[in-house]
Amino acid sequence: MRETSAHIPEWLGDWVGGGGSLLLMTDYDGTLTPIVNDPEDACLADEVRERLRALARTPGVRVAVISGRDLEDLRERVAVPELIYAGCHGLEISGPNLSFSHPDAEAQQDAVHAVSMALCMGAPFIEGMRVEPKRLGVAVHYRHVAAAGRQELETVLARSLHRKGGQFKLIHGHKVIEVLPQVSWNKGLCALWIRDRMMIELPAPMIVFYMGDDWTDEYAFEILVGKAVTVRVGEAHEPSKADYRISGVHEVERLLTNIASEVVERRAS
Ligand SMILES: [Mg+2]
The missing domain is CATH 3.40.50.1000 (HAD superfamily/HAD-like)
Known part of the structure; x- marks a missing residue:
């Protein structure tokens, strides 16, 4: 290069x-x-x-x-x-x-929205956690979450994903975790x-x-x-x-x- x-x-x-x-x-x-x-x-x-x-x-x-x-x-x-x-x-x-x-993402839109909703409901309990719903995904920003709250945030995320039973893909970015439908x-x-x-x-x-x-x-x-x-x-x-x-x-x-x-x-x- x-x-x-x-x-x-x-x-x-x-x-x-x-x-x-x-x-x-x-x-x-x-x-x-x-x-x-x-x-x-x-x-x-x-x-x-x-x-x-x-x-x-x-x-x-x-x-x-x-x-x-x-x-x-x-x-x-x-x-x-x-x-x-x-x-x-x-x-x-x-x-x-x-x-x-993407049609496979469209097909999973309801499941993604349900995860979005669960995350939004969990967010007020973790200081600094911000949820950004998107049309075909959702992002969880944790830049302002103190180190002590990170574990809790992971738990909220895991519960939200598990409860909705969909198939999701997680993308880790700059202090953000993105949840996307599992689409190739x-x-x-x-x-x-x-x-x-x-x-x-x-x-x-x-x-x-x-x-x-x-x-x-x-x-x-x-x-x-x-x-x-x-x-x-x-x-x-x-x-x-x-x-x-x-x-x-x-x-x-x-x-x-x-x-x-x-x-x-x-x-x-
Ligand atoms: Mg970039």
Whole structure:
């Protein structure tokens, strides 16, 4: 894996200028916005929004944001209508002429809501526990739960899952445990699904980018080997299947600025 920041866009401008198309897929938290204490505060910088908007409005270019967040939450935070959005780790996808909701997840929606409800009822007894219901999942935030309350939180979670009798998948993130329906789907399969649709829609040849900062993005890095240019965001503590690594969110901003200026200008000229 190579360290990078600036040299990718040099040839990308030539690519798009020569008639090739571009699909840029990116994660949200930790990639487009810094990781913050409260996920509610993870706001997109106006400059980044403008880059995404400029790219998405360029002919032959599509931008997709793929996140663990609820689809509507993600759409409101990014607030660029031209984009493709994938929420709940790709279980729901929505964009111009694009709509998908995983049928196996839909089938388990009632069970997920029942777990959500049980967790909400347990939350007042554990100081700092916050439950975030989503349409196809639920997240339990424990950043503000004292160490002494963690065991209790685990018990509430285990009881909520057990009592509802469904089949669930747990995803451990930054001080958050996400409960999702047990469906063989992830950000990687979602990215591939979007890429396959765009191969029909956009002129060939198409180049694909995927950027992300945590282990759930590794599904995409792995499945896109040989199919995309992949970029892991963050310090080099953990191994990654991505082609490139960049150090953090402000490097992502720089990369997006470079891509946007190369691509938008070349397409306009
Ligand atoms: Mg992330």
